[in-house]
Amino acid sequence: xxxxxxxxxxxxxxxxxxxxxxxxxxxxxxxxxxxxxxxxxxxxxxxxxxxxxxxxxxxxxxxxxxxxxxxxxxxxxxxxxxxxxxxxxxxxxxxxxxxxxxxxxxxxxxxxxxxxxxxxxxxxxxxxxxxxxxxxxxxxxxxxxxxxxxxxxxxxxxxxxxxxxxxxxxxxxxxxxxxxxxxxxxxxxxxx
Numbered sequence: 001x002x003x004x005x006x007x008x009x010x011x012x013x014x015x016x017x018x019x020x021x022x023x024x025x026x027x028x029x030x031x032x033x034x035x036x037x038x039x040x041x042x043x044x045x046x047x048x049x050x051x052x053x054x055x056x057x058x059x060x061x062x063x064x065x066x067x068x069x070x071x072x073x074x075x076x077x078x079x080x081x082x083x084x085x086x087x088x089x090x091x092x093x094x095x096x097x098x099x100x101x102x103x104x105x106x107x108x109x110x111x112x113x114x115x116x117x118x119x120x121x122x123x124x125x126x127x128x129x130x131x132x133x134x135x136x137x138x139x140x141x142x143x144x145x146x147x148x149x150x151x152x153x154x155x156x157x158x159x160x161x162x163x164x165x166x167x168x169x170x171x172x173x174x175x176x177x178x179x180x181x182x183x184x185x186x187x188x189x190x191x192x
Contacts, residue, residue: 030083037079048072067115070108074148077141100140102174103130106167109144113151113163120155123162130169143174150178158182 048069055065110126117124154163161181168175 033082037083040079041076044072044075067111070111074112077144081145095139096141097137097139099135099137102134102136102167102169103128105140105144109147109151110165113155116155117163122158125162125164127164127166129167134169136174147176154178154180154182
């Protein structure tokens with residue numbers, strides 16, 4: 001009996017030590033992400049500031065500045081998402097819903113991915129279906145990140161022809177459909 005009690009005590013002690021190490025690792029990773037985020041945000045904000053200046057001075061047109069500006073803001077958002085993921089590990093994440101225009105969101109996504117598709121000589125078709133002036137209430141950043149990841153994969157894995165990006169709002173559901181002529185996901189990996 002004494003040997004079993006000692007084994008149980010040793011196992012509990014080892015588990016407590018492992019949990020303590022895991023919490024310290026998560027905390028140190030969170031601090032690292034905070035530091036890296038700050039180190040990336042500062043020069044990126046400076047670059048975006050120069051884009052604004054160049055646009056105001058006529059060095060860049062609105063059409064030239066918009067993709068740079070939207071891409072830079074998307075990088076800033078991704079950094080925020082990394083910090084949120086770190087917060088999720090720590091058990092402290094929240095959604096940040098707000099009002100947004102799905103038409104503007106999709107415009108920004110198209111501005112980010114059209115040049116990448118054109119660089120690969122791919123067509124990029126956008127087909128919106130929104131009521132004029134539609135505003136929705138949700139976490140715009142999370143939606144943008146999800147759709148951006150899918151569009152990024154579509155551009156990355158498509159070698160000829162192109163990509164079609166459809167977005168619509170119907171029956172209180174925001175729906176995105178992205179089709180491409182890439183190889184696709186093997187059937188064995190589609191349900192994992």
